[in-house]
Amino acid sequence: MLIEARGVTKSYGRTRALAGVDLTLARGEILGLVGHNGAGKSTLVRAIAGLEGIDGGALRVAGTDRSRGYTLAAAEALGVRLAYQELSLAPDLTVAENAYLSYRGALPRLTWQRTAGRRIARALDEIFPGHGISVHARVGELPMPKRQMVEIARATLADDVSLLILDEPTESLGPDAAASMYAHVHRMTAAGASVLLISHRMGEVLAHCDRVAVLQDGRVTAVRPAREVDEHTVLRLMGGEVHAAAEQRAPAPAAAARAGEPVVRFPVGRRGAGTLEVLPGEIVGLAGLAGQGQQELLERLWRPGLRALSRAGASVPRSKAFVPGDRQTSGILPLWTVAQNIAVGTMRRLARAGVIPRAGEQDAVATWVERLAVKGGAAAPILSLSGGNQQKVLVARAFASDARLILLDDPFRGVDVQTKNEIYARMRAEAERGRSIVWYSTENSEMAHCDRAYVFRAGEIVAELRRPDITEERIVAESFAAIEDGEEVHV
Ligand SMILES: Nc1ncnc2c1ncn2[C@@H]1O[C@H](COP(=O)(O)OP(=O)(O)OP(=O)(O)O)[C@@H](O)[C@H]1O
Incomplete structure (x- = not known):
């Protein structure tokens, strides 16, 4: 042995x-x-x-x-x-x-x-x-x-x-x-x-x-x-x-066709050839092989800058929250407790204008600690939590705010299967309430929970998929269809 x-x-x-x-x-x-x-x-x-x-x-x-x-x-x-x-x-x-x-x-x-x-x-x-x-x-x-x-x-x-x-x-x-x-x-x-x-x-x-x-x-x-x-x-x-229902649960049904003006309209790609659009209440995936410009796009949606916004028709709401996947370099406030880390949605830098109402703050924190089963509880120092539980706190922070747009940068790495299923269901419920979510994941199978997904290749949108076509196979097929001209691929 x-x-x-x-x-x-x-x-x-x-x-x-x-x-x-x-x-x-x-x-x-x-x-x-x-x-x-x-x-x-x-x-x-x-x-x-x-x-x-x-x-x-x-x-x-x-x-x-x-x-x-x-x-x-x-x-x-x-x-x-x-x-x-x-x-x-x-x-x-x-x-x-x-x-x-x-x-x-x-x-x-x-x-x-x-x-x-x-x-x-x-x-x-x-x-x-x-x-x-x-x-x-x-x-x-x-x-x-x-x-x-x-x-x-x-x-x-x-x-x-x-x-x-x-x-x-x-x-x-x-x-x-x-x-x-x-x-x-x-x-x-x-x-x-x-x-x-x-x-x-x-x-x-x-x-x-x-x-x-x-x-x-x-x-x-x-x-x-x-x-x-x-x-x-x-x-x-x-x-x-x-229990049995905790397995990778089939995605909740997509809401009936969304309507209304897009919450987000943003140019994508070198010449702005493509456009990302997100409707109110829609969950939109940024899919494709890892590192094809999806994270750069999320960054630009988070801090759009005047030049991008001055393009005809471009718009991104001010009220938004961002969940980083790399909690080490962004996100966790190491000296604070779980509750403080969630409630920090009130700080502009972390959730621009996506603010937890003061009066409801305690309730919001308690609700999300319970919903996501954050082991350790609200009063624990954040660094005493296991890796997956720290990640859950970042997710809770975004959802506990009242941001209209939530940007997810591969945020569920290290989160256990049961909690992931809870989060997928929550995301759907939040979308039903009219929030919009833009989601990048390195796990292409997660994209099945989106209403729509854009497939990225070398910084460009090469395909747009809708349910029920947002499968791992389709995403990979579309990624490779776009590089048939013999270009070198690193995956
Ligand atoms: N340095 C620490 N100080 C205080 N508590 C800690 C510390 N490290 C771990 N713990 C606690 O010990 C328990 C086990 O944590 P551990 O990191 O081993 O879990 P894990 O199974 O690896 O979780 P995950 O899947 O989230 O990585 C947790 O309750 C955690 O809060």
Whole structure:
């Protein structure tokens, strides 16, 4: 056994993150770790990676007791590597410099920069062929999917990786990059390494893992061979209020044909050849392969600038709210509580003129904390929340405001399936009340919840789909139809 945990406990103040975890991981095995936001998944893998001491129980790694005095350096010496859910790269350094920082000891002193660059380039080529990333690029300038690729590649750099821990690795990768990553994971395990995979994407977990372990309130409550269970069963095992209806629910029916003047009309593309239009009460998706200009468009809708608005017919309402997908660089106010982070809709920068009425503020906060099951509650400091729960707070902030237009920049990464379904239903209810939503997602299947979706390719709109044609297959087909002229694609 590479990992053996027996009765492992860990508390943060009064929060019991791990309440007696029993788990084993064999050499060469891929083990999926699933559970709701806040179940304890990240805490457990941080303990295994030596980033977090445990309070009680026993943890054995590679046959030795590591219950006390186990550190990151000790874990790395055993070949344990963690690719973080929260990207851990230094944004001001280049890709090569970040690689160097992880492997200082292992690289020749004088030629380190070249060596680190070569190694990370080789790892990227192997895992994500066609990645299009320069090792001289500053990490902060890379779009999320590419940063995630660097994060994963960096974790595989050491020669002697015995355990690769992937914490929601595919949340911002496109389907092709995710497939390449899993192919590499299988190559690594064929060579004897083990992999621990945390993911909310049940399909991926069942397709690639040998066994699935379910974590619930800090305990492993079930372990099953992946080929013996289906998504429905795993969701049931995850328990709580999950029942059959919590599976990726069929999208709610689209409202009857919308009418009225568009709330948004905005030029798209280099020569403004296309136009984005959004009607009152409409949910509009920005679909396509990752990084085709969808996020740039959201940014421009958020801060349109006078020039864009001076175009004939262009309009974007003043009353709008923005939900970023990258909570690290925008969004979370780290010193504040959950309630304060939600109520901050009153600050102009975060929700322009989309303001939570003062009198209703407490109620609005309480309602949304409950609706989205923010584990930790309204009074908790935001940084004490699990990643998925922090993300829910950003979503709550936008919906608790009275903004007419809500801009969503891939905001549900890391949010568990049950809560996602709750959010989809909420979005539909808010649209019924006349709000408009513009939504970019790296998960093309999510676009099925939209009334209409624009497919983007190289910054241009190449197709417009309506229900029931907004399927993953159609989106991919339209994306590739637009590049048949032999243009190079990076996905
Ligand atoms: N540094 C911390 N301080 C206080 N509480 C914490 C801290 N880190 C985690 N917790 C709490 O421990 C519990 C488990 O969190 P953890 O991050 O392990 O959950 P998770 O299963 O990884 O969730 P997610 O799917 O959202 O990433 C949560 O209730 C969380 O609020």
